[in-house]
Amino acid sequence: RGNRFYLNGAPFFLRGYGDDYIYPLTLISPPDREEHLRNLTIARKAGFNYVRHHTHCEIPEFFEAADEAGILIQPELPYYHDITPEGFEFDPLRDIQELYRHYRRYVSFAAYSTGNEGHLGSPLDRKIYQWAKQTDPDRLMQHQDGGCNTRENSDFFTPNGYGMPSSIVPWTPGAFDALELPFVAHEYLNLGIKMDPRLAPRFTGAIPSPRSLEDYEASLRAAGLDRTWGDACLNAAHALQGYYQKQGLEQARLDPACDGFSYWTIVDVMVPQEGTYTGQGFLNAFWEEKRGGLTPAQFRRFNGPTVILSKTEPADAVAVSGDSCRVALWISHFDTMPLRQARILWTLKTDTDTLAEGALAPFDMEIGDVREIGACDFVVPELGKPTHAIFEAVLEGTDILNSWDYWFFPKRAEKRGEGMAATEDLFDALSTRYPGMARLGTPEAEDARLVVGSWDHPALLDANTKGRRGIMLGPAGGEPNVRLGWWSLGDQIGTAFARHPVFGDFPHDGKLSPLWFRLIKRGLPLPIAPEFGEFQHFAVGEGQKQYFSYICQKEGPDGQRLLITQGVDLLADTPEGAFLLDAMIDYAQSDAFLAKPSEVQIAGELSQP
Structure with a gap:
């Protein structure tokens, strides 16, 4: 009615998910009602009440299971725009009539769609809509999901261009207030990370594993890392996905104009991207929770029928006493x-x-x-x-x-800088934080035990070679590198942090979270050539095609120690940046800085130095 959905006379919010026909063991949908019921029950536990079948229609056993589970279904004709993905004759009116004849008996069959992100052409679009409303008026009809939907060919919108803003990612509040029909966010969020290669042994059926453990471990060796760091980055990617799942669905539900979303997707689709395969689903391809990700019960907290939401002031999750x-x-x-x-x-x-x-x-x-x-x-x-x-x-x-x-x-107490020196390009910024700090190259700096300098600064490297302790603050410009791509992969897939004295009391939990969002930029590409020395890593992230080190420590041939950061904005005027730099300075001045490199703890596991 108007611009709202109703079910059984009551307002209805469509909590949908996308299904791309992923069956790694059988390739095709198994004719097993109980297997489909198991999967749909998991979706219900996570709060979902609707599924969009992208350009396909499931078998009767699926519909029977959905009838029991209470999941509404949007089957879809196999058309991209006006193109048939297979070599069959273009006749969408015939196809929708066939869909009606075979599936009209299922109460879970909720809505028609003639395809994906396009337009079949006019007046055909209106002819199909009129047929659907005359023949089956109790079911909804849209022209194409994310396509050219109008009041003449659809009951609701799934905005994705065609004169409307896109709804595939969180939108500016008010963007859709003027719509006169309900709208459902199209292929919403689609949070791009890499498929978990640790699942490779599970692919024992029709589809071979898109990623192998052997290739995964080889990529780690090439970066100079062990499995512990690699696995920690995978788990951190799942946790980062979980953060953006929660943030994105809450933001959609905060908009009173929004009538639902199609979260993209329920399980990993594993499409090729940048030489690897994606893992953008809430669950893995076997309908299992991801290590480090959210459980269905946790997901339901922001995806149930009734949800508590928040708007915070200040917007950042970091504050000071x-x-x-x-x-x-x-x-x-x-x-x-x-x-x-x-x-x-x-x-x-x-x-x-x-x-x-x-x-x-x-x-x-x-x-x-x-x-x-x-x-x-x-x-x-x-x-x-x-x-x-x-x-x-x-x-x-x-x-x-x-x-x-x-x-x-806590409010930052004054921290004195006696015994420290900074290179001239950092002196002005650091001396205000650390009164008493000397400028490197002046007589006052002769007794400094710790030198802080910029990337590859000759005076810092010279002082370190002569036995002084050093901290090298690498480049940390540009926008934070903390967001995930939509379908695509960016240079933030997942970042993990060790449990180590270098962080002091910094309240991290071993993975990238909003605590780090104002600090993390682009790290140091790995591997580091062996001629530069031996390195122990304390913060490692995975990007599109390689791994990065954000914080590491170098041991020189004569025992010199240099703490190195790149892509960590420690000079920003933020409480978290100031505290972390203080913690690193405390560590560099302590006996622990000179201790023999040992195993570091990462998310409960130990990594070799």
Whole structure:
């Protein structure tokens, strides 16, 4: 009705996922109702209620399982624009009539689509729509998903050009307010990482593993890394996917104009990209959780019928003691009953302490409401060291809850710079942070035990060769390198961090998270040529075609030690950057800096030096 969906008379939010017909063991859809029911039950546990079958239609056993699981289906004619992907005659009206004859008995069959991202032409598009509405008026119809949908050929929009903004990635609020029909985000998010090669032994059927363990391990050896670093980067990629899954779906549900999304995709499609294969799915190709990624229960927290959402001030997840923070809580409510005198309880906790807590005033909500219900205010308390905290909000008396991460830092105390020197190009920036620091090359710098310099600065390298401890701050310009590509692969696939004294009390958990989002840029490409010395890595990331080191330590032929960063913005005016540089300086001045390189712990595992 109008610009909203209704199911059984109640407002309906379409929580859809994309299915690209992925069956690694059988190649084709198995004629096994129970197998399909197992998979669809997992989708339901993750909160999904709708599936789009990209340019294909499933077999009857799938529809039977969907009827039982409660998943609505959008089968799709096999057309890209007006092109048939196989060598059959172009006749979409015939094809949609055949679809109707064979599948109309299934209650899960919810919507028609004539294909993907295009236009069959006019007046054919209107003729097909009119046939569908006259013959089967209870089902929805769109012309093509992400295609040229109009009021004359569709019941709803899936915006992707054709005079509309795109909905494949999070959009600016208000972008679709003027639409007069419901809209569903098309192929939404599509978070590009690499397929996990550790699954290779599982490919025992019709499809060979797209990535082999042998090739994976060879790529690590070529970069000078071991399996522990490689596996940690894979797990970190899954965790980064999980962060953007949550952020993206929450952002869509914060827009009252949005009527649903087709999350792309439920399982890895494993398409070739840049000499490898993608793993953009929520689950792996076998419908299993990804190591380091979200579970279906965690996914449902932001993908259920009713979801608690937030808008925060400041927007960054990093704050300092004394900062005032506000979390405005919203609810997207599409459950079966209205809410009456409901309450939200909230807490802000670390692993050991409750920093703040409260309750919002009771409120009422009708089915289909999406709105703010109140704000939670707190001040970051005085802290002895940085800490990770979780803000959690729960709908009282239910299992509906959501949570968001924060990282809090104490106010920075003055840190003196006596005993340290900086190269001339960094002196102005560093001497304000470290009063008493000397400029390298002056008499005051003669007694400095630690020298901090820019990338390959001759004076730093000379001082290090003569036995002084050194920190080399490499380039860290440009935009943060923390986002994942849409289908494509960028130079951020996943980044892992060791448990090591170089980080001091920096509250990281071993993987790239918003704690690092203002710091991480583009790292040092690996491998490092052996003639440059021996290196121990403390932060390693995977990119499109190679691995990168962000923080490492070099041991020279005569025992000289040089701590090196590249692509870590330690000079930015951020509390996390300032604290991390302080921690690195403390480490470089400590006995641990001179200790013999040993195994480093990465996400619970040990990596060889």
